[in-house]
Amino acid sequence: MLDFLGSLQRTHMCGELRVEQDGQPVVLMGWVNRRRDHGNLIFLDVRDRSGITQVVLDKEVSGEAHAKAEAARSEYVVAVKGKVRRRGAGLENPNMPTGAIEVVASELLLLNEAKTPPFSPADDAIANEEVRLKYRYLDLRRTEMQHNFALRSRVAMAIRNYLVEQGFLEIETPFMTRSTPEGARDYLVPSRVHAGSFYALPQSPQIFKQILMISGFDKYFQIARCFRDEDLRADRQPEFTQIDLEMSFPQQEKVFRVVEGFLTAAFKTASISLTTPFVQMTYDDAIKNYGIDKPDMRLPAMVSLTDELTAELRETLKIEKELPVLGFVIPRAGALSGTQKRALVEEIRATFGDSGLDFLDVARLKTNESFAPLASTIEAKLSEEQTRFEGASSQVDAADLVIVVTPKIGTPAKWNFDPQWIYKRVGALRLQLAAKFADKHGRFVKTGTEADYKFLWVTDFPMYEWDEETKVWNAAHHPFTSPHEEDIKAGRLTNDKGAVRALAYDIVLNGTELGSGSIRIHRQDVQAEIFRSLGMSDAEAKERFGFFLDALEYGTPPHGGIALGLDRIVMILAGATSLREVIAFPKTAKAIDLMVDAPTPVSDQQMRELHLKTVVRS
Numbered sequence: 298m299l300d301f302l303g304s305l306q307r308t309h310m311c312g313e314l315r316v317e318q319d320g321q322p323v324v325l326m327g328w329v330n331r332r333r334d335h336g337n338l339i340f341l342d343v344r345d346r347s348g349i350t351q352v353v354l355d356k357e358v359s360g361e362a363h364a365k366a367e368a369a370r371s372e373y374v375v376a377v378k379g380k381v382r383r384r385g386a387g388l389e390n391p392n393m394p395t396g397a398i399e400v401v402a403s404e405l406l407l408l409n410e411a412k413t414p415p416f417s418p419a420d421d422a423i424a425n426e427e428v429r430l431k432y433r434y435l436d437l438r439r440t441e442m443q444h445n446f447a448l449r450s451r452v453a454m455a456i457r458n459y460l461v462e463q464g465f466l467e468i469e470t471p472f473m474t475r476s477t478p479e480g481a482r483d484y485l486v487p488s489r490v491h492a493g494s495f496y497a498l499p500q501s502p503q504i505f506k507q508i509l510m511i512s513g514f515d516k517y518f519q520i521a522r523c524f525r526d527e528d529l530r531a532d533r534q535p536e537f538t539q540i541d542l543e544m545s546f547p548q549q550e551k552v553f554r555v556v557e558g559f560l561t562a563a564f565k566t567a568s569i570s571l572t573t574p575f576v577q578m579t580y581d582d583a584i585k586n587y588g589i590d591k592p593d594m595r596l597p598a599m600v601s602l603t604d605e606l607t608a609e610l611r612e613t614l615k616i617e618k619e620l621p622v623l624g625f626v627i628p629r630a631g632a633l634s635g636t637q638k639r640a641l642v643e644e645i646r647a648t649f650g651d652s653g654l655d656f657l658d659v660a661r662l663k664t665n666e667s668f669a670p671l672a673s674t675i676e677a678k679l680s681e682e683q684t685r686f687e688g689a690s691s692q693v694d695a696a697d698l699v700i701v702v703t704p705k706i707g708t709p710a711k712w713n714f715d716p717q718w719i720y721k722r723v724g725a726l727r728l729q730l731a732a733k734f735a736d737k738h739g740r741f742v743k744t745g746t747e748a749d750y751k752f753l754w755v756t757d758f759p760m761y762e763w764d765e766e767t768k769v770w771n772a773a774h775h776p777f778t779s780p781h782e783e784d785i786k787a788g789r790l791t792n793d794k795g796a797v798r799a800l801a802y803d804i805v806l807n808g809t810e811l812g813s814g815s816i817r818i819h820r821q822d823v824q825a826e827i828f829r830s831l832g833m834s835d836a837e838a839k840e841r842f843g844f845f846l847d848a849l850e851y852g853t854p855p856h857g858g859i860a861l862g863l864d865r866i867v868m869i870l871a872g873a874t875s876l877r878e879v880i881a882f883p884k885t886a887k888a889i890d891l892m893v894d895a896p897t898p899v900s901d902q903q904m905r906e907l908h909l910k911t912v913v914r915s
C-alpha cells in the first residue's frame with residue numbers, strides 16, 4: 298500500500314544537511330538511490346537533485362518504518378521523517394558532502410514504487426547511449442546530468458542578466474517563418490490553411506534581428522532555438538540554442554566587448570575568471586600561423602622557414618622553388634624509439650598522399666655536415682616561436698618533436714589555384730599530431746583555471762570563396778554581411794572579388810568556433826549589389842528576401858551582431874564531450890528522438906488536412 302503525501306512538508310533538501318543540524322528533526326523527500334539491508338538496520342540513500350543523505354531505519358526505533366524500508370527498492374519515491382545524527386567516529390564518508398551525518402527515521406512514507414530500471418541512476422557511467430536516450434528521464438536523474446543542467450541554467454541566467462544590464466532587450470522572433478539565409482536545409486511545416494504552402498523553421502533569427510534594428514530597438518538579444526536540417530556530424534544537433542544579439546551603430550569592437558562581458562559572466566558561474574579583451578587575429582594571420590581559421594592556441598604556432606630554405610638548398614633537397622616551407626613543434630613529444638619514429642614518418646607521408654608534400658627529418662640533417670647549419674637555423678627559428686608562446690626563454694631540444702614540411706618539385710602546377718593549401722595541410726597535421734601526443738605534451742589537460750581556455754577573435758574573413766568546380770565566387774557568410782568600407786570604395790566588389798574582406802568575425806575557443814557574426818549591410822544599394830555579385834538575379838533576390846530589401850529602404854541604421862552556441866559553451870564548462878550531455882532531450886546522430894520516438898508517420902486524416910501525400914522513394 299502506498300502512502301499519500303497529505304500535508305507533509307519537506308524541511309530540507311537531501312544535499313543540505315551537515316553536523317550543524319545534529320539533533321534537528323527533519324523531513325526529506327526523494328528517490329531511493331541505494332538500499333542496504335543489515336537485518337535490524339536498513340540504510341536507504343535518499344537522493345534529490347541537491348545530493349544524497351543516508352537514512353537509517355532501525356527496527357528498535359520504529360518497527361513500522363523498518364518494515365516499509367524492507368519493501369522499498371531502488372528508485373522508489375519516499376518521504377522520511379526523522380532526526381539528524383552525527384555519524385560515529387570512523388563512520389563518516391568524506392566523499393559525500395553529507396557524509397558526516399545521517400538521518401534516523403521515525404517514519405517512512407512510500408510515495409511511489411518503481412519498476413526495476415534498465416540501468417541505475419546511481420551509476421556514474423552508463424555505456425549504452427541508446428538506452429540512456431530511450432530512458433532519458435532516468436538518465437537525467439544521474440548526479441552528473443543534474444549538475445550539467447544546473448550549470449546550464451546558471452550560465453543562461455548570467456548571460457541574460459549581463460545583457461539586460463547592458464541595455465539589451467530580449468525579444469522573441471517566430472518559429473514559423475520563411476526560409477532564412479544561413480545556407481543549410483530548412484525544416485518545413487506544411488500549412489493546413491494554405492494548401493501546398495509551407496513555413497520554414499528558422500535557421501537563425503538573422504533577418505528578424507536586423508529588422509528589429511530597423512525598428513529602432515537599438516540592442517536586441519535572444520536565447521534562441523535554431524533549426525538546421527544538415528547531415529549530422531558527431532557534434533551537431535538539428536535544433537540547437539544560440540545566444541543571438543544585434544546592436545545599432547557598432548564597430549566590431551563594440552560587439553566583441555559585449556561578448557567578452559557575457560562570457561566572463563557565464564564562466565564565473567563555473568568559478569573561472571577570464572581576462573579580457575581576448576586576443577584578436579586576422580583570418581590571413583590565422584591561416585599563415587595556424588593553417589586554419591579557428592586556431593587552437595594551446596600549442597606553439599607554425600613557423601615559416603621559407604626564407605631559410607635558399608634556392609641552393611632547395612635544389613639539393615629537391616624542394617619546389619617558390620612555395621612556403623613550414624615547421625612546427627609538438628613539445629615533449631620527441632622522445633620516440635626508432636620504430637616509433639619510422640612509423641610516424643610513414644603516418645605523416647600517408648596523410649600527405651599525393652599532395653606533393655614531404656617531410657624533412659631535422660634530426661638526420663643534423664648528422665650531415667653540409668646540412669647541420671640549416672638544422673640549427675631551423676631549431677633557432679622554432680625556439681623563437683617557443684619563447685614567444687611560453688612567454689619566457691625556451692629552446693627546442695631533443696625532447697620536442699620537430700616537424701618540417703616541404704613541397705616537392707612540381708607541386709605548384711597542381712595546386713596553384715589555392716595559395717593557402719600548404720598552410721592548411723600543415724595546420725591540419727599540427728592538430729593531428731597535437732591530438733596524438735596529447736599525453737606527452739599535456740597541454741589539453743584541464744587545470745580548472747583560466748589557462749585552460751584560449752579565446753581568440755578571428756577577423757577580416759574573405760567575403761567570397763572561389764568554387765573551383767563551378768567556377769563561381771560564393772558568399773563565405775550569409776549575404777547580409779558587409780564588406781569592408783574600403784573594399785566597397787575601391788570598387789573591389791566588381792573588379793577583385795578575391796581581395797574583398799568581410800566585416801565578419803568568429804570567436805574561437807581552443808580550436809573550436811563558438812560563434813560568428815558580422816557588421817551588416819545597411820544600404821539597399823550595397824545589398825542589391827552583393828546579391829548581384831553572388832549571381833543572384835534581382836528577381837530571385839526579390840523573391841527570397843524582397844520584404845527585407847523593402848525594409849532596408851526605410852531608414853536602416855548601421856548595425857551588427859553575433860550568435861554563439863549556448864550548448865557548446867555549457868558543454869565545455871561542464872567538461873562534457875558531447876552536446877547531448879547538455880541538451881535535456883537531444884536527438885541521435887540520425888536525428889531521432891529515441892524517448893518520444895520521433896519522427897513518425899502521421900495519420901491519414903492529418904495528411905489529408907495538410908493536403909499532403911507521401912510517396913516513399915527507395
Ligand code: ASP
Nearest residue numbers: 501503813814858859860
Ligand atoms: N545568424 C548568424 C548565425 O547563426 C550569426 C550572425 O551573423 O549574427 O551563424
